[in-house]
Amino acid sequence: MTDRHKDLIFGGLLLGLGLTWTGLVWSTIPPAFDAYSIGPRAFPLTLGFILVGLCMVLLVHRAAREHDNSGTDVPAETDTALSRRIMWLPLALITVEICAYGFLLDKIGFLLATPLVILAILALNLRCGKPKVLVGMALGVTVGCWLIFDKLMGIHLASGSWINLG
Amino acid sequence: MIFKATMKGALAALATVSMLALPGGARADYPEKPIEMTILFGGTANTIAQLLAELMSQELPEPVVPVSRPGGGGAVGYSHVAAARPDGYQLVWNSNSINTVTHTGRVPFDYTAFAPIARISVETPALGVNSDRGWASLDDLKAAAMAGKPLKVGISGKGSFTHLVSAALFDAMGIADKVMYISYGDGKAPVELMAGRIDAAIQWPGQFSSYMQSGELKVLAVTGAERIEALPDVPTAAEQGVDVDITMWRGLAAPAGTPEGVIAALAKAAQAATQTDQFKAATGTLGFTAAYMGPEQFGALIKQDDEFYGALLGELGMGM
Amino acid sequence: MDMFFHAAMLALDPWAIGAVGLGTLVGLIFGSIPGLTFTVALALALPITFSMDSVPAIGLLLGTYIGGMTGGSVSAILLGIPGTPSAAATVLDGYPMTKKGEASIALGTAVIASVFGGMFSLIVMIVSVNLVSKLAIGFGPAEIFALVVFGLSTICGLCGGSMLKGLISGVLGLMIMTVGLDQMEGVPRMTFGSVNLLQGVNLLVAMIGLFAVPFIIEACSGHMETKHKRMVRVRAELPSIRLLLGRFWLMLRCSVLGTGIGAIPGTGGAIASFLAYDHARRTSKTKESFGKGELDGVIAPEAANNAVTGGTLIPLLSLGIPGDPATAIVLAGLMIHGITPGPALFMNHATEVYGMYVAVAVAYVWVLGLQLLGIRLFVHVLKIPRDLLAIGVLVLCVIGAWSVRNSVFDIYAMAAIGGLAYLFIALEVPITPIILGMVLGPTIENEFRTAMMLSGGSWDIIFTSPLAMIFLGLAALIIVLQAISELRVRRSNQQKVNA
Numbered sequence: 001m002t003d004r005h006k007d008l009i010f011g012g013l014l015l016g017l018g019l020t021w022t023g024l025v026w027s028t029i030p031p032a033f034d035a036y037s038i039g040p041r042a043f044p045l046t047l048g049f050i051l052v053g054l055c056m057v058l059l060v061h062r063a064a065r066e067h068d069n070s071g072t073d074v075p076a077e078t079d080t081a082l083s084r085r086i087m088w089l090p091l092a093l094i095t096v097e098i099c100a101y102g103f104l105l106d107k108i109g110f111l112l113a114t115p116l117v118i119l120a121i122l123a124l125n126l127r128c129g130k131p132k133v134l135v136g137m138a139l140g141v142t143v144g145c146w147l148i149f150d151k152l153m154g155i156h157l158a159s160g161s162w163i164n165l166g
Numbered sequence: 167m168i169f170k171a172t173m174k175g176a177l178a179a180l181a182t183v184s185m186l187a188l189p190g191g192a193r194a195d196y197p198e199k200p201i202e203m204t205i206l207f208g209g210t211a212n213t214i215a216q217l218l219a220e221l222m223s224q225e226l227p228e229p230v231v232p233v234s235r236p237g238g239g240g241a242v243g244y245s246h247v248a249a250a251r252p253d254g255y256q257l258v259w260n261s262n263s264i265n266t267v268t269h270t271g272r273v274p275f276d277y278t279a280f281a282p283i284a285r286i287s288v289e290t291p292a293l294g295v296n297s298d299r300g301w302a303s304l305d306d307l308k309a310a311a312m313a314g315k316p317l318k319v320g321i322s323g324k325g326s327f328t329h330l331v332s333a334a335l336f337d338a339m340g341i342a343d344k345v346m347y348i349s350y351g352d353g354k355a356p357v358e359l360m361a362g363r364i365d366a367a368i369q370w371p372g373q374f375s376s377y378m379q380s381g382e383l384k385v386l387a388v389t390g391a392e393r394i395e396a397l398p399d400v401p402t403a404a405e406q407g408v409d410v411d412i413t414m415w416r417g418l419a420a421p422a423g424t425p426e427g428v429i430a431a432l433a434k435a436a437q438a439a440t441q442t443d444q445f446k447a448a449t450g451t452l453g454f455t456a457a458y459m460g461p462e463q464f465g466a467l468i469k470q471d472d473e474f475y476g477a478l479l480g481e482l483g484m485g486m
Numbered sequence: 487m488d489m490f491f492h493a494a495m496l497a498l499d500p501w502a503i504g505a506v507g508l509g510t511l512v513g514l515i516f517g518s519i520p521g522l523t524f525t526v527a528l529a530l531a532l533p534i535t536f537s538m539d540s541v542p543a544i545g546l547l548l549g550t551y552i553g554g555m556t557g558g559s560v561s562a563i564l565l566g567i568p569g570t571p572s573a574a575a576t577v578l579d580g581y582p583m584t585k586k587g588e589a590s591i592a593l594g595t596a597v598i599a600s601v602f603g604g605m606f607s608l609i610v611m612i613v614s615v616n617l618v619s620k621l622a623i624g625f626g627p628a629e630i631f632a633l634v635v636f637g638l639s640t641i642c643g644l645c646g647g648s649m650l651k652g653l654i655s656g657v658l659g660l661m662i663m664t665v666g667l668d669q670m671e672g673v674p675r676m677t678f679g680s681v682n683l684l685q686g687v688n689l690l691v692a693m694i695g696l697f698a699v700p701f702i703i704e705a706c707s708g709h710m711e712t713k714h715k716r717m718v719r720v721r722a723e724l725p726s727i728r729l730l731l732g733r734f735w736l737m738l739r740c741s742v743l744g745t746g747i748g749a750i751p752g753t754g755g756a757i758a759s760f761l762a763y764d765h766a767r768r769t770s771k772t773k774e775s776f777g778k779g780e781l782d783g784v785i786a787p788e789a790a791n792n793a794v795t796g797g798t799l800i801p802l803l804s805l806g807i808p809g810d811p812a813t814a815i816v817l818a819g820l821m822i823h824g825i826t827p828g829p830a831l832f833m834n835h836a837t838e839v840y841g842m843y844v845a846v847a848v849a850y851v852w853v854l855g856l857q858l859l860g861i862r863l864f865v866h867v868l869k870i871p872r873d874l875l876a877i878g879v880l881v882l883c884v885i886g887a888w889s890v891r892n893s894v895f896d897i898y899a900m901a902a903i904g905g906l907a908y909l910f911i912a913l914e915v916p917i918t919p920i921i922l923g924m925v926l927g928p929t930i931e932n933e934f935r936t937a938m939m940l941s942g943g944s945w946d947i948i949f950t951s952p953l954a955m956i957f958l959g960l961a962a963l964i965i966v967l968q969a970i971s972e973l974r975v976r977r978s979n980q981q982k983v984n985a
Contacts, residue, residue: 090707102897237685325672349670376828
């Protein structure tokens, strides 16, 4: 995938987002109540228009360069030098794991949810089969965090609504 | 010896397991684990709640843990507690906001979703103006509003408590149509008053006191039925012939269906906490009044306020 | 003067120094752990102060605040995950320095710049609190709006290669923050009837997601056995005096900027550090090295965001206005000890105020000592295998995101924003503008709307304010300069290709 393709996909997706946003803002947020205030809708609506506009400029700009050598593009700098290939599987796994972590925190509390999620990451993402690492990480991180944050610092860690180990 | 200890441990473990397996089963002693107190707002509300939690922890065998769940004008925290198991381990540090979140349609339940435990404190709003305006009473303010441009009144936001109090006050003064409300988002009103960008603002007395001492602001009235300790020289609106009586109460509530014994135990702890010297000292420094009220009276107060705020929000076009 | 000595005695009592030191340590720890922020640390410290004497109590809170502000740079530099929004600008050059193996130099410089900025602002505060607070009152909604627009204009300089993509991501940041209950009109926006969405996206949670989740995804994307990659070689080497002296003027300029911005109610550390970063880049002779590990890019935001601590105490003490959630907790601590901020504060509580000045100075001494010791330990974090480190970071981030509002919604939001951020990075869209948009979005909207209400809907309130026009002019200037330089780069690239 060349940079130009990436930009076209990015621009296209965000254009869709911008249009959806603008439509939703228009239909769900009421305009100003009084003549003298600009109301809750103006700002998000303007942002929607700006996003749509910017995306269109991006798309036109990149589409117009169809026959250009992609080397003429200014080499973009990224914030961090992550590998440029999108790794869909880790992305999906981690996102789902964090969400599951949140859900479990609410239901079974920090002390049970944390080792489960750590085991899931070790097993699914890192394919780790060493029992020592699995058990060590799951228990070590959980107990360490619990001791430091809950017992020493007094941060309120989540206690579950289904099972509560306190 | 070792055997005994092991047996003891095993029994304790068994007891714990059976407890886990039977939620809502008969409990001998309440409380037997920490109690969560949900706090809905930051600022003074949060400070009072943290102090109360600390003091109640000293009265109870288990600690009361303040847990902040802000957002949506209280809607998020109320929803959390309303959905919790009614076993007395989930409390909410509530206020008049229960009435406003209901009537603005932000939550699908009303005050009946909660069992009142105790009213703890009352805060009385005060109306401040810039001293340079030369207004000495509500009448002066009214005369100025009738004569000139509409009054610019600073509020936290539409439908916020400061807005409701302002609306009720100016309505009772008969100048509701001479007022322009300016939303500030949060408590910047004293500075805006000082800079002369707005004409008047309803705020908590604590926020005005320093400016009053330096002579930059003047407080024209408090909106309660009686004068308050922090501002003994400021007359009430009622004394000036304006019929309003609005104060903000704060208290504790649990999900509806919480056993009466639990409510009574919590109310007793709360009452004891409000009688400590530390709590009394805080009333002065934070600018509120300690006002303990038991569960039944408190319930009646909430019910009465619910009608009042429902009607007020309806008049302002914000009700559901 | 007597009063000052009395206050100094109170504040230099071993207990008080200990309280400040404890606060500083806790602040540093919370600030430097990715995911946890000093707002949480302050919330925890507040109840402890209830039963303390006023000077040590306030010392504890101020120490936590200052420690947290400084500690935010540690994880920003080591892992590219800012500990506070104010340290987001530090990531831009601090993290590349770590990748070059210069982590300890970046950390050491950051600490020294921080202490310099903090002490500078303390002196300004002591000398000119009355004057500055009078000036600050002149900043009404229109002026603050214009100042924030100026801050937002620095997005242009953060876009890396493509200004267009940078602007898009800035606008997205602004959009995300409009979700939730609109404070001003009490109207829900884009909440789809969900109570959880009413609370909106929390800035700290979003920040954790933006910076930490891509790090975690990237680190957990391979098999563990096959690549046990460690980040870089680790040295614990501190910056030389010469290196620092050569940058004295930059530090001073950024400190002035930070103090000034901190003094204006309703702004804060993030805007100051981004403006300082932009300033450093613009005035640098080696512009192109910014973003690749330029030391100036660490000094500028760190000097500025710590200068904000002194600056922000000015409106806090003299006007009773907290600049951000963290200072709001300091305010609560003052109130409960009967120290009501406002114009009468200096009449009623001069001793406590002087005590606070001393406490701030003590806190910076602690920061310097603790951090210079700590750096030697911190850098060893880089020796931990990256994938295991990422798991620890994930747990910490979830604890951190949870502790902000105790809400599961925040964890989901963190995951969603983090996934998005990962995609953006892979698509070479800069993510720093998102955080800038999120920090400034609510202020920009609220101040603009308040200004328009005040004027009855007339734009004159902005056009007739000289201050506002100056800031808008500066913003326009930055945009034009950026556009010119971008065109120039493009042309020279074109020539290279043709040649």
